[in-house]
Amino acid sequence: MMYKEEGSGKWKKFCPLCGRQTEVFIDSICTECFLRTIKLIDPRAMRVSLGLCRSCGSYFRGGEKTSIEDAVVYSVKRELRRRYGDIRCDVELIDRKEKRARVRVKAELKGVIVEQTGEIGLDIKTGSCDRCNRIAGGYYAAIVQVRAQNRQPTYEELITASKIAESALEEPEFISKQQLLKHGLDIYVSSMACGRRMSREIVKHLGGSFRESRKLYGRKDGRNIYRVSFSVRLPGSHEGAKAQGRERWRGR
Ligand SMILES: [Zn+2]
Ligand SMILES: [Zn+2]
Numbered sequence: 001m002m003y004k005e006e007g008s009g010k011w012k013k014f015c016p017l018c019g020r021q022t023e024v025f026i027d028s029i030c031t032e033c034f035l036r037t038i039k040l041i042d043p044r045a046m047r048v049s050l051g052l053c054r055s056c057g058s059y060f061r062g063g064e065k066t067s068i069e070d071a072v073v074y075s076v077k078r079e080l081r082r083r084y085g086d087i088r089c090d091v092e093l094i095d096r097k098e099k100r101a102r103v104r105v106k107a108e109l110k111g112v113i114v115e116q117t118g119e120i121g122l123d124i125k126t127g128s129c130d131r132c133n134r135i136a137g138g139y140y141a142a143i144v145q146v147r148a149q150n151r152q153p154t155y156e157e158l159i160t161a162s163k164i165a166e167s168a169l170e171e172p173e174f175i176s177k178q179q180l181l182k183h184g185l186d187i188y189v190s191s192m193a194c195g196r197r198m199s200r201e202i203v204k205h206l207g208g209s210f211r212e213s214r215k216l217y218g219r220k221d222g223r224n225i226y227r228v229s230f231s232v233r234l235p236g237s238h239e240g241a242k243a244q245g246r247e248r249w250r251g252r
Pocket of ligand 1: 034
């Protein structure tokens with residue numbers, strides 16, 4: 001800051017950059033000049049790299065599923081923290097055009113709220129995600145085999161079992177194949193946990209019981225890889241199955 005003597009003999013403070021008289025200084029310059037030196041959005045340092053799966057349309061950052069908005073907010077915040085330390089900041093994606101994202105950033109720097117808008121680049125590489133690769137390759141880790149005790153399951157039971165299996169899926173699990181057989185239904189699924197959950201749900205709704213068995217399938221990275229079969233047995237009599245199903249339903 002600079003001091004100038006006024007005619008009255010008093011000293012007044014002035015900003016050394018713009019010459020304006022002021023009492024408020026940040027880093028020895030006035031607030032306006034301080035704000036002019038701040039460039040929150042740096043298009044060169046803030047590029048966002050994303051993967052886009054052409055099969056399922058999901059976006060990925062470092063193998064993790066994300067959205068353009070989340071990835072943009074994450075990258076801008078990370079860069080702001082790298083430059084200014086642990087500051088309070090708010091990042092908002094305004095809109096997005098092909099390879100550019102328009103963002104609004106609000107941050108608190110040295111007690112001053114700075115709000116700026118600008119554009120950053122988006123690098124989007126199109127490919128195929130792990131999950132889609134596995135589905136395309138027919139991958140499965142478990143089979144749920146739906147059968148009935150001493151009879152053939154009805155078509156309705158198998159369709160119901162199939163619907164239950166589909167609704168039991170959680171991200172990022174998948175069913176790679178469903179095979180309708182004369183004596184039952186085979187459901188090929190991506191993980192053991194998901195096969196077990198499906199079996200439990202099918203038994204809960206249609207009655208019967210299930211047991212699991214594992215078979216050594218191979219080795220990967222020094223670990224044994226198993227394929228697990230869940231054999232679901234619906235009750236012997238179809239009416240009994242319904243009754244048991246209702247019973248369990250009511251019991252919850
Ligand atoms: Zn100034
Ligand atoms: Zn995909």
